[in-house]
Structure formats: C-alpha cells, structure tokens
Amino acid sequence: MRCKVCDAGARLIIKEKCTYTKNTVCGCAPGDFCRQSGLDCEMCSRSTVCLPGSRVKIPGTEFLDNVCEVCPDGTFSATNMSHTCQPWTKCEEEGMTELKAGTATSDAVCGQRGLSPAVIALIIVLALVPAAAGAVYFLCWREKRKCGLASAQDTGDELNGEARTRKKGTDTTLPVQETTINSGISTLPGI
CATH class of the missing domain: 2.10.50.10 (Tumor Necrosis Factor Receptor, subunit A, domain 2)
Structure with missing residues (x-):
C-alpha cells in the first residue's frame, strides 16, 4: 500500500x-x-492565543484548544500566553504615589511621593499671608495718619502737648481781683 x-x-x-x-x-x-x-x-x-489582559486557564493539548480567562480586576498580564495574572503594585504600601492606574494589560505606575498641588498652594498662601500682613503693618507704622492708626505712645504725646499748651496760658481763665488788707481808711475819694 x-x-x-x-x-x-x-x-x-x-x-x-x-x-x-x-x-x-x-x-x-x-x-x-x-x-x-x-x-x-x-x-x-x-490554537487560540491568550492575549495580554488574559491568562491561560487550561493549556491546550494535541486534541484540545487553549482556554483563556480574562484577568480579574486588580490584576494584569502584559504578554501573550501568560499563565498568571499579576496583582497591581500598591503604590501607597510602597511609600509612593500612584501616577497611573493599573489596567488589564499593565501594572500601576508609581512615583516618588511628593506634595500634591493643593498642599503646595496651601504652603504658598500660608507663606504669603504673614508677609503681606507684615508689609501692611510696616507701611501703616511709617504713615500712621494714612492708616488711621496711632500708637498709644503717640496718643499720649498729643495729650501731653495739649496739657503743655494749657500751662502756657492759652486757655481762657477768669480774672482775679486783687485786694488789700482793710485798715479802716478809705482810699476812695469822698468816702
């Protein structure tokens, strides 16, 4: 044959x-x-090729095809015919910040922990507020009357100045009549 x-x-x-x-x-x-x-x-x-994002659940044989399974949430596979799905890296547990979330085909991307934009903005505001307040205080101290503020010492000096003015005789005072001792003799004519 x-x-x-x-x-x-x-x-x-x-x-x-x-x-x-x-x-x-x-x-x-x-x-x-x-x-x-x-x-x-x-x-x-x-044979069916189990693509990234899935794993080989049952390997094929001479008479059976490969059986693939999609990676469960929180895991990934990055290569064809992967036999396992790896869990995403947990950046927080590693002391880092997650820059990019994990997908079915890629791991999470972690980066060095830094300050968030909100924290940076808060630090800047907290640094600028005292600086601005100090600048306003300095300008008011230099130009007291423009800010409507006067220190207690300045107010005391003004009061002392008014008291000095009164001592100099600018206040109106009532006249005092001078008298002499009465000796019984009249100094007025005709009396």
Missing part, C-alpha cells in the same frame, strides 16, 4: 514516518491542535 501523505494545506505534519509495516501518522505542529481525537489526525487548527 502507498504511504499516507500529510496534507500541509490542512496544517498537518508527519508525526511518525511510514515504515514497511506501518503507515505514516500525521499530527499537528506546535501551536496547533487536531480537531478530532484519534490516532491519526486529518485536520489541524491554530
């Missing part, structure tokens, strides 16, 4: 060569599986 020919168009390869006592046994190349079970394969199909 003539030896069987393994049809390359059916993706078949020679698994066992033909001998004087045994016919050729056809099979599938690596990465393919036979669509029917039995000793001799008649047609092969390409």
Whole structure:
C-alpha cells in the first residue's frame, strides 16, 4: 500500500514516518491542535492565543484548544500566553504615589511621593499671608495718619502737648481781683 501523505494545506505534519509495516501518522505542529481525537489526525487548527489582559486557564493539548480567562480586576498580564495574572503594585504600601492606574494589560505606575498641588498652594498662601500682613503693618507704622492708626505712645504725646499748651496760658481763665488788707481808711475819694 502507498504511504499516507500529510496534507500541509490542512496544517498537518508527519508525526511518525511510514515504515514497511506501518503507515505514516500525521499530527499537528506546535501551536496547533487536531480537531478530532484519534490516532491519526486529518485536520489541524491554530490554537487560540491568550492575549495580554488574559491568562491561560487550561493549556491546550494535541486534541484540545487553549482556554483563556480574562484577568480579574486588580490584576494584569502584559504578554501573550501568560499563565498568571499579576496583582497591581500598591503604590501607597510602597511609600509612593500612584501616577497611573493599573489596567488589564499593565501594572500601576508609581512615583516618588511628593506634595500634591493643593498642599503646595496651601504652603504658598500660608507663606504669603504673614508677609503681606507684615508689609501692611510696616507701611501703616511709617504713615500712621494714612492708616488711621496711632500708637498709644503717640496718643499720649498729643495729650501731653495739649496739657503743655494749657500751662502756657492759652486757655481762657477768669480774672482775679486783687485786694488789700482793710485798715479802716478809705482810699476812695469822698468816702
């Protein structure tokens, strides 16, 4: 009998060569599986490739296709035919900040922990408020009357100045009549 020919168009390869006592046994190349079970394969199909974002749940065999499973939330696989899904890196546990969240095909991206924009803004405001208050106080101290503020010492000096003015005799005072001791002699004419 003539030896069987393994049809390359059916993706078949020679698994066992033909001998004087045994016919050729056809099979599938690596990465393919036979669509029917039995000793001799008649047609092969390409095995399913589990893509990034999934894992190989059940590896294919000579007669079974690969079974893939999508990576559960919080895990990823970055290569074809990965057998496991890796958990995302937890940046906070590593003392870092998450710069980019993890996906089904990539890990979370972590960076050195820095100050958030809100914290930086708060620090700037807290630094500027005392500086602005100090500048206003300095200007008011220099130009007391413009700010409507006067120190207690300045108010006391003004009061002391008014008291000095009163001592100098600018206040109106009632006249005092001078008198002499009465000796019984009248100094007025006709008395």
